[in-house]
Amino acid sequence: MKPPEVDRVAASKAAVAARRARAAVKNAVVDGTRSATDVVHAGLADQGSAEGGLRVRELLLCLQGLGPVRVDRTLLQLGISPSKRIGGLGRHQQPKLLDYLASREHRASGSATTSGARAASPAPTRLVVLAGPTAVGKGTVSTYIRENYPDVRLSVSATTRAPRPGEIDGVSYYFVTDAEFDRMVAEGEFLEWAVVHNQSRYGTPREPVQQALDAGKSVLLEIDIQGARQVRASMPEAVLVFLLPPTWEELVRRLIGRGTESSEEQARRLATAKVELAAQDEFDYRVVNSKVEDAAREVVDLMNIS
C-alpha cells in the first residue's frame, strides 16, 4: 500500500533536513571545528542523530590528506564496509575505528600527550614516495628533509640526463650514460624506472633502498608518477604522497622562474604537469607545497618517526 501523499512529502522534507545536518557535520570536520573522534562518539551515542546517519567513508574523506584510494584501503583494513553508517558500527568495528582516528589525531597534533593517545605509538612508515607535477618543488622539499631530518634516508636516483649547474654526482643523482642505464635495467638493479618528460631515463637503485629498510630506516623516494605507480605495485605497503602547488599559476611561475630549461623544454614539462595533476586521486596523501618547511614537516609526519 502506498503511503498517503502528505506522509511522502513529510518524509522527503525529513530526508533533505537529514542530508543538510550530515553536510554540516562534515563541514565542521573539514574546517577543523570538530574532530572525527567526537563525531564518531556522538554517532554511537545516538544512532538517529546526523552523526549516526553519516557513512564512515564520508567521514574519512573529510580528513586532511585522505583521498578515496587511501580511504577505501583503510576501510578494508578496518573491516568496515564503505556503506556502513557510524550508528551501525559493530562492537568490534567501533574500537578499531576510534583507535585509527586517535592515532591520526595524535600524529597531526605532533604531541606525545594527546588525550586518549595509545600507549604504543603507531608503527613507523618505512617507505614514502613523494611525487607530484614537475616544478612543484619536490626536489626542494626532499632536500629540506635531507638537511633537517637526518633519520630519513633519501634515495639517490640514477639518470641519463646531464647534470645542471651545482648538481653533484652521487648526491643529487648518479649521472650515468645510456649504456650504463641499459645495463642496470638488464640486471634488475632498479626498484622502478621511467622515461620522464619523454626524454631522459630516471631510476631508483633497489639495493640501497632495501638495505636501509632492512636496517629499520625510513626511506623517502622523490620520483615521478609512473615510478610511484611501479612502487605501489611492487611494494603495496609504501605510502604515496602527492605534492601539490598552491595554484596552477604558481606552478607555471615556479617552472619559468627556475630558468634552467629552454622554452621548448618548459612547454614539454607543463604539458606533463597537467597530466600528472590528474593522477592525484591515486595517492594516499596530498600535501600542498605553500611553504617548504611546512610541506617537509607534513611528509615527515607521515613516517611517524619525528
Ligand code: 5GP
Ligand atoms: P629533474 O630532471 O628535474 O631532476 O627531474 C625530473 C623528474 O624526474 C622529476 O619529476 C623527478 O621526480 C623525476 N625523478 C627523479 N628521480 C627519479 C627516479 O628515480 N625515478 C622516477 N621514476 N622518476 C624520477
